[in-house]
Amino acid sequence: MLPYRDSTLLDIAIEHALVFCSKVIVVAGYRADELVQQYQHQPHILVVVNPDYQQGMLSSIQKGIAAVTSSWFFITHADMPCIDPQVFSLLSQMRHERVVFPGNKQQTGHPVLIDAALIPQILALPTTAKMKQVLQTGEEQYLQLDASSGIYHDIDTPEKYQQLLRTCK
Numbered sequence: 059m060l061p062y063r064d065s066t067l068l069d070i071a072i073e074h075a076l077v078f079c080s081k082v083i084v085v086a087g088y089r090a091d092e093l094v095q096q097y098q099h100q101p102h103i104l105v106v107v108n109p110d111y112q113q114g115m116l117s118s119i120q121k122g123i124a125a126v127t128s129s130w131f132f133i134t135h136a137d138m139p140c141i142d143p144q145v146f147s148l149l150s151q152m153r154h155e156r157v158v159f160p161g162n163k164q165q166t167g168h169p170v171l172i173d174a175a176l177i178p179q180i181l182a183l184p185t186t187a188k189m190k191q192v193l194q195t196g197e198e199q200y201l202q203l204d205a206s207s208g209i210y211h212d213i214d215t216p217e218k219y220q221q222l223l224r225t226c227k
Contacts, residue, residue, distance in 0.1 A: 059089065060219060062139055067213060068093075070139035075169075076102055077143035078150065079132065085122040087111020110185075117185045123177050129153075133189075134169035140208030140222070141169065149201055157198040160209040166200070167209025 060067045068084070075082050083104045086093040090107045097103040108121040119133060130153045132146060145160060149171040152158045156173045159166040170193065179192045203209055213219050 059092070060137075060213070062222070067139045068136045071134070071136050071141070072103060074139070074141055074143045075132070075134070075146060078146035081128075083122045083125050084136065085111075085118040087118060113185045116183060116187060116189060119189065120181055120183070120185070123180055126174055126177060129174050130171060131174060132169035132171055135212055137213040138168055138208065138211060139213070140211040142207045145169065145203060145207050145209060148203070152199060152201060155197075155199045157193045159193075159198060159200050160203045160207070162200050162202060165210065167203070168212075169209075 062070055065073075072082050072084070081102050081104060083106055084093060084097065085106050085108050087108045088111060090105070090109075094105045094107065097105050104125060106121050106125050108118045110117050122133075123131065130150075132149070134141065146169060149158050149160060149169065153171060153173075155171075156176060158171040160169070161167040172193070176192055180189065183189075183191065205211075211222070213222055
């Protein structure tokens with residue numbers, strides 16, 4: 059819940075997704091109570107708690123997608139506030155595909171568009187597995203987007219956070 063602009067990284071990422079998406083599912087582990095309280099009265103935001111978040115990212119993805127009710131959905135990280143909201147719209151134009159990554163085979167970004175028909179396969183994965191086992195099977199598609207669209211700008215380190223504060227507008 060790092061501060062960013064007059065908000066937080068998470069709030070900005072949610073705001074950008076809600077420009078196009080009708081609902082955002084936030085999976086919370088660490089500090090989950092704070093997130094539940096913060097978003098409980100916002101009808102377009104559903105907070106799903108993952109008590110096993112220390113098992114890794116896949117366990118959180120599985121908790122989140124278990125709450126999906128649409129025929130397709132996006133997965134992205136909460137620490138990617140620079141994703142241009144238009145990216146969601148551009149990817150959605152390819153929703154007839156099973157999986158669409160922004161980027162290319164050598165470098166994929168986020169958000170990833172996924173057909174809900176893949177949910178059972180993802181839920182069946184052991185938490186030690188990687189999502190790529192289901193998503194990158196040779197049938198996935200790629201949408202070439204400029205890096206300035208924010209699809210690669212993941213804030214994983216204190217250094218990247220400081221860089222964000224200096225560069226992402």
